[in-house]
Amino acid sequence: MEIENIQSSAAIPAKTAGEPNRAPIQAILLQLRAFIALLILFGFFAIYSDSFMQTNNLIILTKQVAINAILGIGMTYVILTGGIDLSVGSIVGLCGIVAGGLINEGLVLSVFDVVIYFNIWIVMGLTIICGMLIGMFNGILVTRFSVAPFIATLGTLYIARGLALLRNSGATFPNLVGDPELGNTGFPKLGAGELLGLPYSIWIMAALAIIGTFIAMKTPFGRQIYAIGGNQRAARLSGVRVKQVTLMAYVISGFCAAIVGLIITSQLVSAHPATGESFELNAIAAVVLGGTSLSGGRGTIGGTIIGAFVIGVLSNGMIIEGVSSFWQTVIKGVVIILAVMIDQFQQRLQKRNG
């Protein structure tokens, strides 16, 4: 009973808002399952591993989680509309290369025979715009040309990865420290800098989670995202601009991927075109673990963050405990399947209770 009390008072919205107030206890437990799973995992590793709870390890863990969680935030929007974005991993890679190229080689305008080196802030701005444009490309394919989201973003996955390889013939842009003479130094700070003892990436994750939740809950755009995923036709007849809103979800996903691209490139101080491979799968796993329905309309960003932490704690703990990486992969898969099975179970329970 003690555990239950902790959970209900924690009141983490792991599931859709607007559930009945007097839900039976097992329904509440089911709703908070991702959070409960996280607490159990956390408790388990805290007890059985000496090094797990060390501040250093927790920061490393959260840094890893941040990457997945930021991608998951964008992914949540897309999945809430009933779509999916498989291209985020490739966007991470391409955006890293774009930023690396702009720092090391500048923007080459061969027509005018000039090379422009940008200030580091502009480099980051351009990189983010690049990510958003790719997201927009996905969105246009899905909304204007009615390409199924799975296929559209699968195509973009290949295109973006290919472009990342093409940019520098498959080679890395190393040593992205910039040149004081060109005025583009300071990029590594993003990955290495700290505020109040925590790396920037963790702060960025927190900020994006808060802003993302606010947009989802408190703006017409957010409300319309949920409506589109729940019943596209009813949303359309209520005057929701389904195409524009859906497109924006993909742009947001592209934005988040670009942010992750910058963070990783900065952490490594070099841009490699293969960065971000299979990141999309981790992001989708985090969203699903967080209780967002793949058919759209149900889910929260808070849930996704918890989902990302579940994956993060699980892999970090297993690494510390020396579980073979092969087994880690198997266990991750089992956890994802369990999560979806529980989700189905909960939906059936909800239907029965009316």
Add this chain to the structure above:
Amino acid sequence: MNPITDDIILHAEKVQKVYPGTVALKDVDFNIYRGKVNALVGENGAGKSTLMKILAGVEQVTSGKLILNGKEIAPKSPREAEALGIGIIYQELNLFPNLNVSENIFVAHERTVGGSLVNHREQERQTAELMKRLEQPIKPRTLVSNLRIGQQQIVEIAKSLARNTQILIMDEPTSALSNTEVEVLFRVIRELKTQGVSIVYISHKLEELLQIGDYITVLRDGQLIATAPMPEINLRWIVENMVGRGSATAYTPAAHEIRDDALRVENLTLPHPGKAQGYLLDHVSFSLRAGEILGIYGLMGAGRTELFETLMGLYPDATGDVLLYGESLKGKSIRERIQSGVMLIPEDRQREGLVQTLSVAHNMLLASLHNHLFLKVVLSGRKEKNSVERHIEELSIKVSNRNNPIGSLSGGNQQKVVVAKALLTSPKVLLMDEPTRGIDVGAKEEIFTIMVQLAQRGLGVLFVSTELKEVLAMADRILVMSKGRITAEIPRAEATEEALVAASAIGHELVKAGV
């Protein structure tokens, strides 16, 4: 009733069906005569489909008996009914468009070689035989998606015949057919009769029943009202029995002042998608005045829903003009039309009216989010709460908490949420498509009261209904539609059931030759 019992193939005795909360059928006796077309009519909710489902094994009786050829039967599933020789063709055909004709006919009853391999050659031979029997030039290997609706219906009939059907139930078989296709269907039905197949024929098209039916049974409010051999009765008899005399409508709308033109529709035309000719809407013109309740009556497929959807801007390829207080809505999107003051309450609450994953409050606010902002971008919880609680109160929506899921409400209360959603957009003209479909009598009257209140406030209310009584009781003026055209405009004082039924059948008359 006919005393000769030996040509009755199936006799339903004192059939009763009780659903939680409602009695769908009360002690209904129903005979199906061997080798005859047994017509079954009644308004929506009269119990036709329940009776049909009981015969077809989809539903089971609460009490009463079904006697087939002298033996009592109780089919527990469509498959059991099929084994007893009872087949059904639903209005929405149940064919697989991606399979060919013979594959469809033998689906789940495949002719096999050695029990596991499908014997396509045998199936195709039998299909060809069936088509010969029906005198239809449909090839066994044609993909069903390449067939016209009328031909698909023939395939459904063949499917039933392949299962040795003695009793074939047809639910609104002509609702999607052209006149020529109807003729073909009638020819097939006559052939089936000579082969001893008994038909139960359900239709709203009364003229059609007079032509094809041998016996007619009228249901109203779950009760058997009358049954007679067709030659003894006429259209007037059917309408009177269907609608009921005297008892009439309990509801009389309160007075409301009718003012100037609110909505003018000029030559609205919508071509049939995918067809070279034919219109879903054929040069529709009318006007709706502020404070007026204008009813539209018409059969399934008359173009009522298409009219509303076109007015909302769902069909960009529609031509003609729509003027709202003199301002043209041409080229405007759904959103812009809603902002101009036109709002639709769709026919299908579940599919088009509500988002099931959202709460009561969020559903209600969905169309008017821009009116509930704080600093122009953020949703104001206070404004939202005020609007929602005000409408829950005004429309007396029974819900304990506005954040409850929409699915936890009864049909009538869900419909009121849809109405509230529309009202929150501050409409000048409200389009209500079958606003009382699937809700109980009490909720119906509440919806009527709301309609009158809106008219009193000066809204133009345009509503569609397939229920004669409802249209006659509520409307200040009635437009009748048939085949995409307006076939009659009748003021309240002159409106009669017969006039509406007659006008709704215009364009459905069959070529008399060969009948």
